[in-house]
Amino acid sequence: MKNIMLAHGGGGVEMNSLINDIIFEIFDNDILKRADDSAVLGEFKNLAFSTDSFVVDPIKFNGGDIGKIAACGTINDLAMVGASAKYLSCAVIIEEGLDIQTLKDVLNSLANICRDSDVKVVCGDTKVVPRGKCDKIFINTSGVGEILVPNIGVNSLKSGARVLLSSDIGRHGGVILASRNEFELQSELQSDCKSLKGVVNALISAGIKPLCMRDATRGGLSAVLNEWAVASGLEILVHENKINVCDEVQGICELLGFEPYELANEGTFVVAVDECDAQKTLEILKSFDENASEIGEILDSKNSRVIIQNAYKSRRFLEPPKGELLPRIC
Amino acid sequence: MKNIMLAHGGGGVEMNSLINDIIFEIFDNDILKRADDSAVLGEFKNLAFSTDSFVVDPIKFNGGDIGKIAACGTINDLAMVGASAKYLSCAVIIEEGLDIQTLKDVLNSLANICRDSDVKVVCGDTKVVPRGKCDKIFINTSGVGEILVPNIGVNSLKSGARVLLSSDIGRHGGVILASRNEFELQSELQSDCKSLKGVVNALISAGIKPLCMRDATRGGLSAVLNEWAVASGLEILVHENKINVCDEVQGICELLGFEPYELANEGTFVVAVDECDAQKTLEILKSFDENASEIGEILDSKNSRVIIQNAYKSRRFLEPPKGELLPRIC
Numbered sequence: 001m002k003n004i005m006l007a008h009g010g011g012g013v014e015m016n017s018l019i020n021d022i023i024f025e026i027f028d029n030d031i032l033k034r035a036d037d038s039a040v041l042g043e044f045k046n047l048a049f050s051t052d053s054f055v056v057d058p059i060k061f062n063g064g065d066i067g068k069i070a071a072c073g074t075i076n077d078l079a080m081v082g083a084s085a086k087y088l089s090c091a092v093i094i095e096e097g098l099d100i101q102t103l104k105d106v107l108n109s110l111a112n113i114c115r116d117s118d119v120k121v122v123c124g125d126t127k128v129v130p131r132g133k134c135d136k137i138f139i140n141t142s143g144v145g146e147i148l149v150p151n152i153g154v155n156s157l158k159s160g161a162r163v164l165l166s167s168d169i170g171r172h173g174g175v176i177l178a179s180r181n182e183f184e185l186q187s188e189l190q191s192d193c194k195s196l197k198g199v200v201n202a203l204i205s206a207g208i209k210p211l212c213m214r215d216a217t218r219g220g221l222s223a224v225l226n227e228w229a230v231a232s233g234l235e236i237l238v239h240e241n242k243i244n245v246c247d248e249v250q251g252i253c254e255l256l257g258f259e260p261y262e263l264a265n266e267g268t269f270v271v272a273v274d275e276c277d278a279q280k281t282l283e284i285l286k287s288f289d290e291n292a293s294e295i296g297e298i299l300d301s302k303n304s305r306v307i308i309q310n311a312y313k314s315r316r317f318l319e320p321p322k323g324e325l326l327p328r329i330c
Numbered sequence: 331m332k333n334i335m336l337a338h339g340g341g342g343v344e345m346n347s348l349i350n351d352i353i354f355e356i357f358d359n360d361i362l363k364r365a366d367d368s369a370v371l372g373e374f375k376n377l378a379f380s381t382d383s384f385v386v387d388p389i390k391f392n393g394g395d396i397g398k399i400a401a402c403g404t405i406n407d408l409a410m411v412g413a414s415a416k417y418l419s420c421a422v423i424i425e426e427g428l429d430i431q432t433l434k435d436v437l438n439s440l441a442n443i444c445r446d447s448d449v450k451v452v453c454g455d456t457k458v459v460p461r462g463k464c465d466k467i468f469i470n471t472s473g474v475g476e477i478l479v480p481n482i483g484v485n486s487l488k489s490g491a492r493v494l495l496s497s498d499i500g501r502h503g504g505v506i507l508a509s510r511n512e513f514e515l516q517s518e519l520q521s522d523c524k525s526l527k528g529v530v531n532a533l534i535s536a537g538i539k540p541l542c543m544r545d546a547t548r549g550g551l552s553a554v555l556n557e558w559a560v561a562s563g564l565e566i567l568v569h570e571n572k573i574n575v576c577d578e579v580q581g582i583c584e585l586l587g588f589e590p591y592e593l594a595n596e597g598t599f600v601v602a603v604d605e606c607d608a609q610k611t612l613e614i615l616k617s618f619d620e621n622a623s624e625i626g627e628i629l630d631s632k633n634s635r636v637i638i639q640n641a642y643k644s645r646r647f648l649e650p651p652k653g654e655l656l657p658r659i660c
Contacts, residue, residue, distance in 0.1 A: 004428045009458025019456060022430070026437045027420065027444075027451035039452035041417055044374055044474065051419035051472055052455045055463075087371055089381035089472050090357065093423075098334045100352070107356045114357070121357035122369035125382045125470075126349060128339025130657055133385075135463045140455075142381055142419050142472030144374065327460055 005324075011218025011264070012321035016227075035231070036153040037080035037214060038145070048083035050074055051142040057328040059106065059136050062175045063191035066139055067106030069266055069330055071113035072195050073217070074143040079200040080213040080269065082152040083145035088114060091125035091140040098136055106137060117195045119143070148204045154231035156211040159300040162278035163236065166199065166269045167192060168244035168291040169221050173263025174252045176329050181256070189248040194267035199288040206284055208277045215269040217330055219321045222261040224270045225306040226320035228298075235303040238296030238318070240310045261308075262321040264329045272298065335654070341548025341594070342651035346557075365561070366483040367410035367544060368475070378413035380404055381472040387658040389436065389466050392505045393521035397436030399596055399660055400469040401443035402525050403547070409530040410543040410599065412482040413475035418444060421455035421470040428466055436467060447525045449473070478534045484561035486541040489630040492608035493566065496529065496599045497522055498574035498621040499551050503593030504582045506659050511586070519578040524597035529618040536614055538607045545599040547660060549651045552591040554600045555636040556650035558628075565633040568626030568648070570640045591638075592651040594659045602628065 007014040024033055031039050038050035052073045059066040075085040090110060094103065114121055171192040178189060196215065203210060214224045221243070229236050245253075245260045253260050273281045278294055285292030306318040337344040354363055361369050368380035382403045389396040405415040420440060424433065444451055501522040508519060526545065533540060544554045551573070559566050575583075575590045583590050603611045608624055615622030636648040 002429055002431070004424050004426060004430060004433065004458055006426050006458050006460060009424070009456055015456060019454075022434060023437065023454060023456070026434065026441045027454070029450045029452065031417075031450060031452040032454070039417065039419075041452065041474070043416060044377055044476075047374055047377070047474070049417060049419065049453055049472075049474055051421045051453050051470065053421040053423050053457050053470055055423055055457050055459050057463075086373060087361075087369065087379060089369075089379065091381045091383040091470050091472075093383050093385055093468055094334050094339070096334060096336050099332055100334060101332070103334065104352060104356065107353065111356045120359045120361060122359065122361040122371065123379055123381050124349075124353060124357070124362070126339055126345060126353070127383050127385050128334055128336050128657065129385050129465065130336060132462070133387075133465045133658075134468070135459070138423055138464070138468070140381065140383055140421050140470035140472075142379075142421075142470075144371070144377070144379055144474065146374075327458065328463075 006327045007324045010325040011223050012325055034153060037077040038083060040081060040147060046147040048078050048081050048145045048147050050077040052077060053138060053140040054330055055138050055328050056330050058179055061179055061191055062189060064193035065106050065109050066137060067109030068113055069193050070139040070141045071110045072193055072266060074141040075117055075119060076196045076215045078143050078145035079196045080215055082149040083147045084201060085117060085119045085143050085145040085197055087120050087122045087144050089123045089142045090121050093127045093129060093134050093138040095134045095136050096128055096131045113195055117197045149209055152210050152213060154212055154228060157228055157232035157272055157298060159234055159298050160275055161211050161272040161298045162275055162294055163296045164271050164281055164285060164294045166285050166292050167289040168246050169265055169268060170245055170249040170260040170263035172266040173326060173329060174249040176326060177252050177256060192265050192267040196267060196269055202284050203281060206280060208273060208281055211272045213269055213271045216265045218264050220262045220264055222318055222321050225318060229304050229306050233302050233304045235299040235301040236296060236306045237299055238308050240308055242293045242295045244291040244293060261318060262325060266330060336657045337654045340655040341553050342655055364483060367407040368413060370411060370477060376477040378408050378411050378475045378477050380407040382407060383468060383470040384660055385468050385658050386660050388509055391509055391521055392519060394523035395436050395439050396467060396469055397439030398443055399523050400471045401440045402523055402596060404471040404473040405447055405449060406526045406545045408473050408475035409526045410545055412479040413477045414531060415447060415449045415473050415475040415527055417450050417452045417474050419453045419472045420451050423457045423459060423464050423468040425464045425466050426458055426461045443525055447527045479539055482540050482543060484542055484558060487558055487562035487602055487628060489564055489628050490605055491541050491602040491628045492605055492624055493568060493626045494601050494611055494615060494624045495573060496615050496622050497619040498576050499595055499598060500575055500579040500590040500593035502596040503656060503659060504579040506656060507582050507586060522595050522597040526597060526599055532614050533611060536610060538603060538611055541602045543599055543601045546595045548594050550592045550594055552648050552651050555648060559634050559636050563632050563634045565629040565631040566626060566636045567629055568638050570638055572623045572625040574621040574623060591648060592655060596660060
């Protein structure tokens with residue numbers, strides 16, 4: 001393979017191979033290779049650091065826009081390592097001719113999420129490229145946050161842990177799919193795009209020590225569970241009937257041949273906790289979103305794979321996503 | 331004005347108005363409004379934070395490539411507030427079809443600068459957009475560094491301070507101009523693109539406390555001096571014959587009607603120091619680059635403007651850059 005394909009950005013097998021075989025090799029260091037959602041920097045006391053670029057198309061969608069997603073994405077990546085986001089950078093690449101009101105709208109969305117999440121945008125950068133050299137606007141946010149609980153990450157996954165999901169799945173991916181296919185459904189469904197700082201802080205304040213958390217963005221729930229299975233070397237079992245999928249997302253998946261497990265989310269996360277913390281975790285997740293559920297557990301088996309069981313106890317592998325899932329989902 | 335123009339990204343008057351009137355208003359906070367090259371975060375001990383996106387065209391140029399510039403740009407922004415860069419993020423937006431060898435080459439350039447500067451790339455992001463939706467590759471780097479000396483910034487500028495320049499000017503801008511105009515000169519001239527971490531650390535280790543530093547990127551020396559004059563409310567006098575410009579840059583400027591003062595640099599900075607530190611500062615700058623020079627001083631006059639004096643003592647205003655300087659210079 002000599003050239004970059006869309007699949008290299010899709011969150012599936014091809015992206016993992018690009019990251020593992022090329023990028024990690026070039027920037028060879030232990031912090032990066034831990035491959036958590038944020039880097040944990042020992043040198044600066046309790047500091048976590050994360051980055052994400054956003055190229056979502058369309059830039060405005062039901063339930064959000066590129067500014068909202070840019071703020072939530074990095075705040076959430078910090079939350080996933082148990083860090084409370086404090087400061088964000090905001091770097092924009094703007095296509096010549098973009099109307100200034102659109103720029104203001106998306107930056108206001110970004111600023112509103114930051115205000116609500118008690119996060120300050122403290123540095124930025126503005127580039128403008130000629131017409132046709134980018135598409136309207138791309139936004140990078142990087143963030144620093146304070147780690148509230150140490151050692152949350154794939155290294156802490158272990159057999160016996162319970163796996164919970166903070167919401168129903170597939171709404172962000174469903175909205176983007178619908179907007180590109182001009183469905184009737186479009187007006188009903190809202191992206192799940194939101195900041196997870198509040199719910200994660202609530203879990204930690206309640207004394208829960210999550211083992212590992214991951215927001216189910218590109219590649220969806222399936223990508224997260226498969227990454228966890230590979231990283232831990234353990235087998236994960238989840239129950240189909242415990243994973244909530246709303247009717248609109250189910251409908252879009254049936255029409256277009258997608259699996260809801262592979263659709264992106266932008267405010268929904270997976271969390272593994274010790275069995276003794278599972279009930280309390282579920283209560284707190286449900287107080288933020290009634291569609292939260294306990295979906296499965298990590299088995300005492302070194303098979304490094306994900307099994308999904310349906311209501312009739314029939315089991316199949318939940319394969320990692322592959323191919324061109326959906327370009328420019330975030 | 332309703333739409334974004336190329337000039338909004340040029341580093342001149344239009345970019346300043348976009349940043350001051352729109353972006354600073356939306357993300358209203360004191361740290362951001364300080365408008366130094368990096369944010370200084372009191373909450374985390376001695377922490378500086380900075381971001382830059384890079385869209386340079388062509389992605390490979392004499393003396394560097396987009397990977398080298400992406401590493402140097404953020405390392406240098408941290409150095410300019412007296413911070414020693416420690417960790418970088420690297421987020422790439424890649425156009426579908428880019429050949430993977432090119433990706434490896436630019437990321438290796440980025441990694442080489444980081445290795446030489448003792449900086450680790452600890453987090454990243456990879457997006458791929460369809461053909462025609464960006465141009466080859468855009469890179470964002472954000473960085474965190476340890477502040478070695480506090481209070482370096484425009485707030486510390488004062489009358490009587492000496493102004494020094496770390497090198498000759500305009501080489502990066504000249505290289506990009508030449509590459510777009512297919513000059514013979516192209517093969518001679520090298521971009522000044524380099525990390526400034528070493529020279530700034532050397533100044534600080536020698537006991538010098540710079541008042542303010544700024545690397546002369548978009549908008550060049552003229553943009554830096556005019557920003558300093560506006561921010562401090564003081565008048566700055568510089569001497570034309572002290573500002574070194576190599577023959578190739580001079581030639582390109584004469585052919586294309588540019589001023590070397592407005593051409594971008596990617597490894598050249600302006601530093602203001604107390605008079606008592608000027609001689610030692612110059613010696614250290616010269617030990618890194620023989621073209622370093624003391625170029626002027628900050629006058630005891632609240633005129634908030636920049637004066638340039640030629641060898642015949644004739645004086646004129648050095649106006650801030652304006653208009654489409656050169657799109658995608660960095």
